[in-house]
Amino acid sequence: MHIVVCIKQVPDSAQIRVHPVTNTIMRQGVPTIINPYDLFALEEALRLRDAHGGEVTVLTMGPPMAEDALRKALTYGADRAVLLTDRYFAGSDTLATSFALSQAIAKVGETFGMPDIVFTGKQTIDGDTAQVGPGIAKRLDLLQLTYVAKIASIDLDAHEITVERRSEGGMQMLKSRLPCLITMLEGTNEIRRGSLDDALRAARSQIVKWSAADAGIEDLTKCGLRGSPTVVKRVFAPTSRAEKAAQIDTTDKSLRDLADDLIAAIFTRQPALEQELAVDGGA
Amino acid sequence: MTAEKFDAIVIGAGMSGNAAAYTMASRGMKVLQLERGEYPGSKNVQGAIMYADMLEKIIPDFREDAPLERHPVEQRFWMMDNTSHTGMHYRSDDFNEAKPNRYTIIRAQFDKWFSRKVREAGATVLCETTVTELAHDTNGKVIGVRTDRAGDIIFADVVVLAEGVNGLLGTRAGLREMPKPETVALAVKEMHFLPEEVIGERFGLKGNEGCVIEAAGTISRGMTGLAFLYTNRESISLGIGCLVSDFASTMESPYALLEAFKRHPSVRPLIAGSEVKEYAAHLIPEGGYKAIPQLFGDGWLVVGDAAQLNNAVHREGSNLAMTSGRIAGEAIFHVNSRRNPMTKENLALYKTMLDNSFVVKDLKKYKDMPALLHTNSCNFFMTYPQLISQAAQNFLRVDGTPKIEKEKATTAAFIKARSRWGMVSDVVRLAFAWR
Amino acid sequence: MSTANRETPSPTAGRAGMKKELPEQFKDYRHVWVFIELERGQVHPVSFELLGEGRKLADKLGVELAAVVLGPPGEATWHAVAEAFAYGADLAYVIEDPLLAHYRNEPFTRAMTDLLNTYKPEILLLGATTLGRDLAGSVATTLLTGLTADCTALDVDADGSLAATRPTFGGSLLCTIYTLNYRPQMATVRPRVMAMPQRVDKPVGRVIQHKLAMAEEDVVTKILGFLPDNQSAKANLAYANVVVAGGLGLGAVENLQLVKNLARAIGAEYGCSRPLVQKGWMPADRQIGQTGKTIRPKLYIAVGISGAIQHRVGVEGADLIVAINTDPNAPIFDFAHLGIVIDAIRFLPALTEAFTRRLSPHNRDKLAS
Ligand SMILES: Cc1cc2nc3c(=O)[nH]c(=O)nc-3n(C[C@H](O)[C@H](O)[C@H](O)COP(=O)(O)OP(=O)(O)OC[C@H]3O[C@@H](n4cnc5c(N)ncnc54)[C@H](O)[C@@H]3O)c2cc1C
Ligand SMILES: Cc1cc2nc3c(=O)[nH]c(=O)nc-3n(C[C@H](O)[C@H](O)[C@H](O)COP(=O)(O)OP(=O)(O)OC[C@H]3O[C@@H](n4cnc5c(N)ncnc54)[C@H](O)[C@@H]3O)c2cc1C
Numbered sequence A: 001m002h003i004v005v006c007i008k009q010v011p012d013s014a015q016i017r018v019h020p021v022t023n024t025i026m027r028q029g030v031p032t033i034i035n036p037y038d039l040f041a042l043e044e045a046l047r048l049r050d051a052h053g054g055e056v057t058v059l060t061m062g063p064p065m066a067e068d069a070l071r072k073a074l075t076y077g078a079d080r081a082v083l084l085t086d087r088y089f090a091g092s093d094t095l096a097t098s099f100a101l102s103q104a105i106a107k108v109g110e111t112f113g114m115p116d117i118v119f120t121g122k123q124t125i126d127g128d129t130a131q132v133g134p135g136i137a138k139r140l141d142l143l144q145l146t147y148v149a150k151i152a153s154i155d156l157d158a159h160e161i162t163v164e165r166r167s168e169g170g171m172q173m174l175k176s177r178l179p180c181l182i183t184m185l186e187g188t189n190e191i192r193r194g195s196l197d198d199a200l201r202a203a204r205s206q207i208v209k210w211s212a213a214d215a216g217i218e219d220l221t222k223c224g225l226r227g228s229p230t231v232v233k234r235v236f237a238p239t240s241r242a243e244k245a246a247q248i249d250t251t252d253k254s255l256r257d258l259a260d261d262l263i264a265a266i267f268t269r270q271p272a273l274e275q276e277l278a279v280d281g282g283a
Numbered sequence B: 001m002t003a004e005k006f007d008a009i010v011i012g013a014g015m016s017g018n019a020a021a022y023t024m025a026s027r028g029m030k031v032l033q034l035e036r037g038e039y040p041g042s043k044n045v046q047g048a049i050m051y052a053d054m055l056e057k058i059i060p061d062f063r064e065d066a067p068l069e070r071h072p073v074e075q076r077f078w079m080m081d082n083t084s085h086t087g088m089h090y091r092s093d094d095f096n097e098a099k100p101n102r103y104t105i106i107r108a109q110f111d112k113w114f115s116r117k118v119r120e121a122g123a124t125v126l127c128e129t130t131v132t133e134l135a136h137d138t139n140g141k142v143i144g145v146r147t148d149r150a151g152d153i154i155f156a157d158v159v160v161l162a163e164g165v166n167g168l169l170g171t172r173a174g175l176r177e178m179p180k181p182e183t184v185a186l187a188v189k190e191m192h193f194l195p196e197e198v199i200g201e202r203f204g205l206k207g208n209e210g211c212v213i214e215a216a217g218t219i220s221r222g223m224t225g226l227a228f229l230y231t232n233r234e235s236i237s238l239g240i241g242c243l244v245s246d247f248a249s250t251m252e253s254p255y256a257l258l259e260a261f262k263r264h265p266s267v268r269p270l271i272a273g274s275e276v277k278e279y280a281a282h283l284i285p286e287g288g289y290k291a292i293p294q295l296f297g298d299g300w301l302v303v304g305d306a307a308q309l310n311n312a313v314h315r316e317g318s319n320l321a322m323t324s325g326r327i328a329g330e331a332i333f334h335v336n337s338r339r340n341p342m343t344k345e346n347l348a349l350y351k352t353m354l355d356n357s358f359v360v361k362d363l364k365k366y367k368d369m370p371a372l373l374h375t376n377s378c379n380f381f382m383t384y385p386q387l388i389s390q391a392a393q394n395f396l397r398v399d400g401t402p403k404i405e406k407e408k409a410t411t412a413a414f415i416k417a418r419s420r421w422g423m424v425s426d427v428v429r430l431a432f433a434w435r
Numbered sequence C: 001m002s003t004a005n006r007e008t009p010s011p012t013a014g015r016a017g018m019k020k021e022l023p024e025q026f027k028d029y030r031h032v033w034v035f036i037e038l039e040r041g042q043v044h045p046v047s048f049e050l051l052g053e054g055r056k057l058a059d060k061l062g063v064e065l066a067a068v069v070l071g072p073p074g075e076a077t078w079h080a081v082a083e084a085f086a087y088g089a090d091l092a093y094v095i096e097d098p099l100l101a102h103y104r105n106e107p108f109t110r111a112m113t114d115l116l117n118t119y120k121p122e123i124l125l126l127g128a129t130t131l132g133r134d135l136a137g138s139v140a141t142t143l144l145t146g147l148t149a150d151c152t153a154l155d156v157d158a159d160g161s162l163a164a165t166r167p168t169f170g171g172s173l174l175c176t177i178y179t180l181n182y183r184p185q186m187a188t189v190r191p192r193v194m195a196m197p198q199r200v201d202k203p204v205g206r207v208i209q210h211k212l213a214m215a216e217e218d219v220v221t222k223i224l225g226f227l228p229d230n231q232s233a234k235a236n237l238a239y240a241n242v243v244v245a246g247g248l249g250l251g252a253v254e255n256l257q258l259v260k261n262l263a264r265a266i267g268a269e270y271g272c273s274r275p276l277v278q279k280g281w282m283p284a285d286r287q288i289g290q291t292g293k294t295i296r297p298k299l300y301i302a303v304g305i306s307g308a309i310q311h312r313v314g315v316e317g318a319d320l321i322v323a324i325n326t327d328p329n330a331p332i333f334d335f336a337h338l339g340i341v342i343d344a345i346r347f348l349p350a351l352t353e354a355f356t357r358r359l360s361p362h363n364r365d366k367l368a369s
């Protein structure tokens, strides 16, 4: 089977800094990583390939340096990597991103064989919308299985797939048809450590690089800023509360007195709460 | 299927490893480089000042695309006591030259760039791959390595150990000893982010000009140590390092020293309002010439910090690392191009070439310095800075005391603290060590 | 929402969307809609929170607020309609069909897009739940309109455009996003980000019924079963009145018990910061913050939590935030209302004990009298 996994290179947001004056992102020195959610999708794809045979193609749309993310995916054991990169894609929102990716997936299908499954992560940590997956599904007219916790079975001959899908309040068991698009839930597996052979192969592989034209995208008005219905008008830092927390004075007090002081301060601010706690808890 | 053989394997993608791998790969050798970090530079710590000349000898046009931060036009040396510093500043517009001699760099970025050059030169680079063991044949010759990834031995004619100061592999393989606590310093370092304009304003810098501060004195609480502060484009690197053996005997914590340095009235305004994003601790080899281990053997060479090639006096490490890496690469290439085996005898060429370079010559020059600074650390790092500061204050305060008495008071303070003989011997010994 | 870097726009791409020039075909799009999430007979509370927010937007725009209720024929669906009215909807679009008994992407996308194309609202709000996010992505792509996910504030500006504010770059910044030239303007909001509006008994509102143009044969994906979560073992953090949470400051996994004890003593739910989940000390459903739960309790006690921005955004809606931390400069004190600088390991047992004392039956009687 052929599986396409969409991964995105994202700034490691734990290390992002905001310029104190201009409120812009200071990217210098911020390392990039593969969107952590995408690794669950990649591992699931690799497991399916190991069980059923076939190939895993990783695909990303991003700047040339996104190649690093792809190479890393190859180190984990993916078979092929495609980088969709073109200045026309700059400024894409979810709609434009899903357009470009869906076109590229179609091209991957033509070139390397039609995919049976397209995987995406649940969401990215920078865009954080969880919308690109569903967007790709709609555009390619693939069945959409989001928040999949487990792939219970796959029948390649019957083109059937059964999954467990997280929904509000429980797990749905769903049976659907291949080809389909799956967005994988986090925590469902753990990315493998590729073998020495995988690592060597990854270091030597040629990454397929496609421009918009290479991917067969003719309508550039659907790409990048022009293809994005949403407009970011303002970026700003969250305002801090005017006053800092009122501090309980801890000088020369026993723990017991301090506890009483804190509780008194709480109930002074929220008088109704005492009655409520006394009824609910405190037993 | 791994049974693949390389001309050379380089362990580590720091300054020395990259220099070695680049030198060999660019001459057409089949090179594999293994790095345990997530990417080259991810685990590496340096102040960091990079010296252009040594890199030029490897990649002449590096200025075109290397991630360089600022070129220092000003150097400040500070003798610090708890509230003051006595300083010497040197600033020159001559440093604003077309090809500056020094740059501040951020290792995480610089190493990534260097590694890209290595790959472009044709080497195969694997990250997140730790070499766990050197593989030997029955005669004890190194024939390859084992890694922590699933797979067999990877074979090579020669293995270059560029694994940095800890050098676990080399010590485990019995090629050399563990660095001793009195020959390594522990340095802690932080990156403080500030907007580019603010840095320019505070240090009086324009464009890519940079400023370097190196400080000694009571901040190291009597231990052998130095603090530093370097300007990067959008950040300030600052840190302090002292000998590990000193930390052990004084029970001081490096972090507390760094905090005190940051709170020092001379430093605090320079970093005010900054955001700390990185805290790192790393060892620096400080043993100097006398600590250099066996540098080569059957099928192996050791370069950079792993070989203790570090000039603590001038706070130079990366250039010795780059140069030893380059020379190792050239020596190996020389042996390889004659189709000679990588035996101990043939690899002795590396030592010969290194002895003739500034690396060993410089280290030889200061061979007594580490010991001197160590045994006399209290004088050099506590007593003198305080005395000098008192003297300066004494000199500057105008309070009606006749100047002659002031001078006498200063001299008396020096003699009281150190005795005439002590001072003379300190100067003489320092001069000899420097010579 | 932008998923790529917008700082360096491509030189060739004109920012066509920057100015509002609403095309002719969108000019008659009017009114604010809220999708009512109905699953197994229950309306997800986020739908009511959104009605509260939708009401404000509709009033500002001078238009009507409509609820969209998709469900199976029967009482539950009509109950949801009545509740939507009680929480402020003027009218409801209702599709009753057996295909809508349980959520599946295909029939719901079809139902929703049909309604949108027929009745043309200018704004559509959905909950950022698994269901809402699954549906919103498909609907927005089908209609080729903009969608702003996980908003934290909604407003309309002077020219009547929806200004949707959401965190960006891992929560370190906020951005305000517009969908100027496409309709409907879509946004999702996470549960508990918006306040629950007052419920008013007002059973009347207009109902517009619509048919689903789909049959079971048209739906490929079949539901084989449903395994409800074990409710008793699960955290109901989002809707708890009082929450106590522990962070890395607890130091060791054993000290979690101190947090649990305090929670038990005051009838609170307990939660944690993200590192504790990553360490495996607590299950993911107890994580509070940007990538965990958003909470709005009356009282939130943060123990050994530094108050990183990603944590902060999840707790800011609390009425009273109390922080216990050894570091007087911890960022949590910037947004907590009450703070105490003290070692939590020593202090928690005393606090638990003091609460128990204060809330004991004896004192309870005193309070009641
Ligand atoms: C705080 C500080 C400030 C400094 N400031 C300066 C300065 O301003 N100027 C200057 O010139 N020098 C400075 N130095 C010294 C300089 O950083 C070092 O001399 C230089 O980095 C040495 O390079 P190296 O290649 O030998 O080792 P490293 O740069 O340490 O590289 C070793 C590499 O090997 C890898 N490795 C180790 N073991 C294994 C293994 N088993 N398998 C695979 N990979 C492995 C490591 O991950 C690492 O990437 C400073 C050092 C410190 C700590
Ligand atoms: C994309 C992204 C999403 C994220 N999402 C979330 C999220 O949803 N939720 C979340 O919580 N985090 C999230 N984070 C992580 C967040 O950035 C912080 O790293 C995290 O909140 C810190 O957890 P902490 O406060 O428990 O630990 P720390 O930051 O380590 O703080 C520990 C605190 O405990 C105090 N302390 C230490 N000892 C004691 C003691 N004995 N008594 C009292 N106090 C003590 C310390 O002073 C310190 O303030 C996210 C990060 C990223 C990058």
Ligand SMILES: Nc1ncnc2c1ncn2[C@@H]1O[C@H](COP(=O)(O)O)[C@@H](O)[C@H]1O
Residues within 6 Å of the ligand: A006, A007, A008, A035, A037, A038, A059, A060, A061, A062, A094, A097, A101, A119, A120, A121, A122, A123, A124, A125, A127, A128, A129, A130, A131, A132, A133, C003
């Ligand atoms: N630029 C991109 N390239 C490849 N895949 C992407 C890209 N952006 C988003 N994705 C995929 O879509 C998923 C959801 O992204 P998002 O909608 O941004 O939260 C991610 O987990 C990725 O799998």
